[in-house]
Amino acid sequence: MSKNYTYSFLALIVILMVCFFANISLGSVSIPFKDVFSSLIGNNAEQETWKHIVQNYRLPKAITAVIVGSGLGISGLLMQTLFRNPLAGPFVLGISSGASLGVALVILGSGLFGGIFASLFISKWGIVLAASLGSFLVLLSVLMVSLKVRDTMAILIIGLMFASITAAIVSVLSYFGSAQQLQQYIFWGFGSLGNLSWNEIFTLFLIYAIGIIISIISIKPLNTLLLGENYAKSLGLNIKKSRLIIIIATSLLAGTITAFAGPIAFIGLAIPHLTRQVFNTSNHKILLPAVFLFGAIIMLICDSIAQLPNSDYTLPINAITSLVGAPVVIWLLVRKRKMIF
Amino acid sequence: MDTTNQHIILKTEDLSIGYTSKKETTHVASNVNIALKRGELIGLIGANGIGKSTLLRTLTQVQNPLKGNILINDKNILSYDALDLAKVMSLVLTEQITSKNLSVFELVALGRQPYTNWVGSLSKQDIEIVNKALNQTNLSDLKNKKCFELSDGQLQKAMIARALAQDTDLIILDEPTTHLDMYHKAYILKLLQKLAKETNKTILFSSHEIDLAIQLCDHLIVMTKDSVVSDEPCKLIEQGVFDTLFPKDLIAFDKKTGSFRVKK
Numbered sequence: 219m220s221k222n223y224t225y226s227f228l229a230l231i232v233i234l235m236v237c238f239f240a241n242i243s244l245g246s247v248s249i250p251f252k253d254v255f256s257s258l259i260g261n262n263a264e265q266e267t268w269k270h271i272v273q274n275y276r277l278p279k280a281i282t283a284v285i286v287g288s289g290l291g292i293s294g295l296l297m298q299t300l301f302r303n304p305l306a307g308p309f310v311l312g313i314s315s316g317a318s319l320g321v322a323l324v325i326l327g328s329g330l331f332g333g334i335f336a337s338l339f340i341s342k343w344g345i346v347l348a349a350s351l352g353s354f355l356v357l358l359s360v361l362m363v364s365l366k367v368r369d370t371m372a373i374l375i376i377g378l379m380f381a382s383i384t385a386a387i388v389s390v391l392s393y394f395g396s397a398q399q400l401q402q403y404i405f406w407g408f409g410s411l412g413n414l415s416w417n418e419i420f421t422l423f424l425i426y427a428i429g430i431i432i433s434i435i436s437i438k439p440l441n442t443l444l445l446g447e448n449y450a451k452s453l454g455l456n457i458k459k460s461r462l463i464i465i466i467a468t469s470l471l472a473g474t475i476t477a478f479a480g481p482i483a484f485i486g487l488a489i490p491h492l493t494r495q496v497f498n499t500s501n502h503k504i505l506l507p508a509v510f511l512f513g514a515i516i517m518l519i520c521d522s523i524a525q526l527p528n529s530d531y532t533l534p535i536n537a538i539t540s541l542v543g544a545p546v547v548i549w550l551l552v553r554k555r556k557m558i559f
Numbered sequence: 560m561d562t563t564n565q566h567i568i569l570k571t572e573d574l575s576i577g578y579t580s581k582k583e584t585t586h587v588a589s590n591v592n593i594a595l596k597r598g599e600l601i602g603l604i605g606a607n608g609i610g611k612s613t614l615l616r617t618l619t620q621v622q623n624p625l626k627g628n629i630l631i632n633d634k635n636i637l638s639y640d641a642l643d644l645a646k647v648m649s650l651v652l653t654e655q656i657t658s659k660n661l662s663v664f665e666l667v668a669l670g671r672q673p674y675t676n677w678v679g680s681l682s683k684q685d686i687e688i689v690n691k692a693l694n695q696t697n698l699s700d701l702k703n704k705k706c707f708e709l710s711d712g713q714l715q716k717a718m719i720a721r722a723l724a725q726d727t728d729l730i731i732l733d734e735p736t737t738h739l740d741m742y743h744k745a746y747i748l749k750l751l752q753k754l755a756k757e758t759n760k761t762i763l764f765s766s767h768e769i770d771l772a773i774q775l776c777d778h779l780i781v782m783t784k785d786s787v788v789s790d791e792p793c794k795l796i797e798q799g800v801f802d803t804l805f806p807k808d809l810i811a812f813d814k815k816t817g818s819f820r821v822k823k
Contacts, residue, residue, distance in 0.1 A: 302657045438679040442672055444658035452619070452652075453672045453725070454645030500660045503678060 223497060223504055230511040234284075237518040241283065242276045244527040278419050279412045280518065285419075285426050286411060286482055287489070287517025288510040289475050292433050293468040294486030295493075295509045299440050299502070300464050301374045307487035308472035311373075311465065312356040312380035314481040317473070318407070319384040320352020321345055325403045326388075326395035342413070345406065349477035356380050357469045364461065370447065408534030409480035411521055422478045429470035433506060436464050440502040483536050484543025489513045491550050516542070567633075568728050568761040569595040569618065574627035576610065576617045584625065587613045591627070593780055593789045595729070595763060600755040601789075602772035603765040605782030606805055611765045614782070615733055618763075619650060632728065645673040649725035651718045651732040659707035663717050666706055667692055670724030692723035695754060712743040716750070723754065732764035736771075744768055748775050769801070770818035792817075 243254045249272065253263035257272035293308035301310065309315070324344060360380060364373045392400055414422065439460040442450040447457050472486065490505070493512045497504055520542055524533045575589040587610035595601055605611050616622045618629060620636055629636040631647055639647070649670065656666070670692070671685045681689070693699045696716045706714060715735060722730045732751070736744040748768065752775045755762045763780075766772055772779060773792040780789045783803050788795065795801065801812040801819075810819045 299658075435677070438672065438675070438677060441679055442669065444656070444661060445666075445669060446654055446657045448621075448652055448654060449650070449656065451621075451641070452645060452648075452650040453669070454642035455672075456641060494660075498660075499665075500658045501665060 223508075226496060227507070227511070230508070230515070234511055234515050234518075237515050237522075238280055238284070241280045241518045241522050242272060244522050245271070245276055245525055246528065246530050246532075247271060248528050274416075275412065278414055278416060279521065281419060282411045282414050282422070282479060283517040283521045284514040285422060286475050286479050287485055287513035287515070289426050289429065289471040289513070290482060290486040291489035291493075291509040291513025291516075292430065292506065293471040294488075295490040295502070295505060296433060296436070296440070296464050296468050297486070298490055299443055300461065301370055302443075302446070303371075303374065304491070305487070306374065307484075308468055309381075309481070309486065311360050311377040311468065312384065313353045313469060313472045314476050315381040315384040316353035316356030317349035317476040318352070318388055318481065319356070320348035320350070321406050322388040322391050322403055323352070324348040325406070326391040326399050328399070342418075346418075346477045350473060352384075353469065353473040353476060356384065357465070357473065361462070361465060364465065365458070370461070406480050407536065409482045409536035409539075411479055411517075411535055412532070414478060418478060422474055425470055425474040429467050429474070430510075432463060432467035432470070436460070436467060437502045437506060440464070441500075444500050479535075481536065483540045484547075485513060485517060485539050488543040488546045489516060492516070492546055495550065566597045567594045568597055568631065569593075569763075570630045570633075571618075572628045572630065574617070574629060575625040576613050577625050578613075578622075579625065586625065588782065588787055589626070591787045593787070595761050595778075597728070597761055598755055598759040599761055599777040600752050600775065601761070601763045601778045601780060602776040603763060603780045603782070604767070604769050604772055604804070609782045609784070611782060612733065614787075615731060615763075615765055619648065619731055620644060642673055645725065645727075647727050648729045648731065649722035649727040651715075651722050651730070651735055653733050653737065656706065656718075659705065661706050662702065663698055663704055663706065663709070663720075664689065664693070664702040666717055667698075667702075667720045667724050670721040670726075673725065688726060689724050692720040695723060695757065696720040696750065711738050712740075712746065715739065715743075715747055719747075719750070719754075723758070723760075728761060730760055730762045732762070734765050734767070736766055736768055745771055748772070751775075769804075770816075773817045 242258070243249065243251055247268070249263070249268045253268050254272055257263045257269040258277065263269040263272070290308055297306040297308055297310055298304060360373065360377050363376050367373060367376070392403065395403070439455055442453055442455045443460070451457055475482070489512050490509055493505060493508045497508045499505065520538045521535060524535045524538045526533065571591050571593050574591040575586060576591065577587040578585045591614070603611055603614065617624050631639065636644070668681055668685070668689045671681060671689065672679060675681060675685065690699070693702050696719055698713070698716055698720055701709065701713060706717065709717065719732070719735070735751070736747055739747065748766070748771050751762050751764060754760065773796070776792060778789060779792050779795055780787060781795060781800050781804065788800055796814055796817060804812070810821055813820050
């Protein structure tokens, strides 16, 4: 708290704006900066299609990237503090495996329900619903266990066990699924930021905003938890209530993001560590906004890379985040020897 | 002792401590009647496994008493909610803190949490209290150091400063001198004695450093298999309480020096 981070924050905000604009400017169709800008502020671009591309494709995609990056980063931060474990991420509670299970049941299991019923279900909202429901159910089980178990570490392991169980069910389902169904499931697993309509983004944003607000309310309990649960209790903190609130915030953020954009790997794990390199503090009052900015920036950059400027290829975003995220974690471990958090 | 010091901060009435499970109740100690007065340094001593930790856990409301009452400032401990209790009792535990990336100042400032607003902002007064706690523990030069850079002795001092910043009538420390060398054991206990006098807080600690405790404490609580006795150290020596503390085959208490000697 003695240090002043104002300049770092200003720099990050500028970088975020640059990345946001760069992300919108780059894409399979090359559009001049001037036209991108005028489309953004609602004026006409030189070509009508350019305006359409910017307003209905690139802008929603960039906004999704900001939501996904910041949301996953923050839920990673919450989990790392709650579980006192530098390797915790938003998915340790089984959120992504629950979502995968829901989606796998709908896509791979649809054969069981018959043709018409299946096609009804495999619409986009059907998949979003299945993913939300899946992660919600797995999370609910973890929550119920967490009310009984006093030890936070046990919850972490139970979350991992749930992940194993759902992974096993998914492999059984894929064994019986057809090639086409398998492909569809794998495509969902690639993750995607670009397929959301404005309506979907609005829904995503609403739940995301609730998650962020709960995270902000949790800043003080999170700082208290830095001392460990027994000390936190001696400072008057209601551990069970705080734990529940933090888990709910994480599941709202990570659960909805996974439902809409697919499982995005490594962002939740790597962003908090990257942030701690720049902001050498454990104080969540500084870490939370910093993780927000870093998450959004990194996600925009990953998406720009995935888009392969001026080409028709779009690489799976999940692969890019892993390619960026995993080396970051390795680099941090090698450089610092120890993950201090 | 002057009369201003007579106010009793913590008192137990026929307290029984132990554990209950579905099958049976294990009594660790019963009929514990102790009274901790304001501004006193009190040592809790006893052999391993005699129930020191159980007593501390009960006094700090980690577990419930089997029988009897604990009164803090004449009010039953059960009628305090967590936040109120945090304003009258602070702890220094044996466990390590989770994040050693905190600076010493940040660590001590977390002691102000029961008093700060929803986001934990420190007021001018909070910062004053934190700085005062750092001064009282001679940590002011280290306040910008990270906790992982500190030695065990310095870290223990920082934890004590954090408890001071919590500004409670009562500070309870669970074996604050373990892992420390002989000099720092004496240093920490001497510091506690100074703090009890200076701040007029009641400080209770459990320890195995019996000879140091005899020299420094105003009162000792001695736990033996049969009873829990509490009195001034010299009176306890006269009563021969320390002879009953351990099995007699290896060590014996020497009344003249106030310490244990190995039998030859």
